[in-house]
Amino acid sequence: MLFVLFIGFLVIFLYHYFxxxxxxxxxxxxxxxxxxxxxxxxxxxxxxxxxxxxxxxxTTDIAFKTRLGERVASGEKQIxxxxxxxxxxxxFYDKGWKRFIAGLARNPGLWYLNLQFNFSxxxxxxxxxxxxxxxxxxxxxxxxxxxxxxxxxxxDLSVKNAKRLREKLEADLDGKKYQLQSRALxxxxxxxxxxxxIAAGRRLDTSIKSLxxxxxxxxxxxxxxxxxxxxxxxNYYFG
Numbered sequence: 001m002l003f004v005l006f007i008g009f010l011v012i013f014l015y016h017y018f019x020x021x022x023x024x025x026x027x028x029x030x031x032x033x034x035x036x037x038x039x040x041x042x043x044x045x046x047x048x049x050x051x052x053x054x055x056x057x058x059t060t061d062i063a064f065k066t067r068l069g070e071r072v073a074s075g076e077k078q079i080x081x082x083x084x085x086x087x088x089x090x091x092f093y094d095k096g097w098k099r100f101i102a103g104l105a106r107n108p109g110l111w112y113l114n115l116q117f118n119f120s121x122x123x124x125x126x127x128x129x130x131x132x133x134x135x136x137x138x139x140x141x142x143x144x145x146x147x148x149x150x151x152x153x154x155x156d157l158s159v160k161n162a163k164r165l166r167e168k169l170e171a172d173l174d175g176k177k178y179q180l181q182s183r184a185l186x187x188x189x190x191x192x193x194x195x196x197x198i199a200a201g202r203r204l205d206t207s208i209k210s211l212x213x214x215x216x217x218x219x220x221x222x223x224x225x226x227x228x229x230x231x232x233x234x235n236y237y238f239g
Contacts (some may be wrong), residue, residue, distance in 0.1 A: 049075035087119035
């Protein structure tokens, strides 16, 4: 959005200068202020990306942890399970201009959201958006595991959920159905399977900002990794 404002004020300034011959000091001031803000945003984004890439958890409890600070760029982020590094993930775009559009959105997770996860056990999970140009209604993603389609994920933006201030994803993965939901005003999230809570995630209030944690019940490794990937999608989209 700052980039659009910068271009807009720059066009106005140049138009005023070339067609009136007058030097618009006020317009130039606006252009310089927005340019300074753009430079500040660039360096903050770069700093966040570096923090995400070099993240190391401060605690070693048995839970998934990651730092999700920068949400638009395709920088690599780390996945830890307890003290063990178990993988990485990143956001990707199939067209460069889609990254620009995502950066303009109030919530960058609403536009052109695709994620790839590479786990230490060799699994590669890709979550790819469907009908990315849709302007309203539920969003959908296809889930691939090692290049094979294993299911789909969709938002549930029903009136009932809106009234309850509830954020919700529904996932059909490897023949199982899951529901991820949280209250919009809270950072806690729960994952349900057959009516029971099997995992719970939250953003931690620690010295490390943007730190997210997911606790899972005793699940097979591959299922736990898959649920962590969906949990990250949830936080990108609703974060």
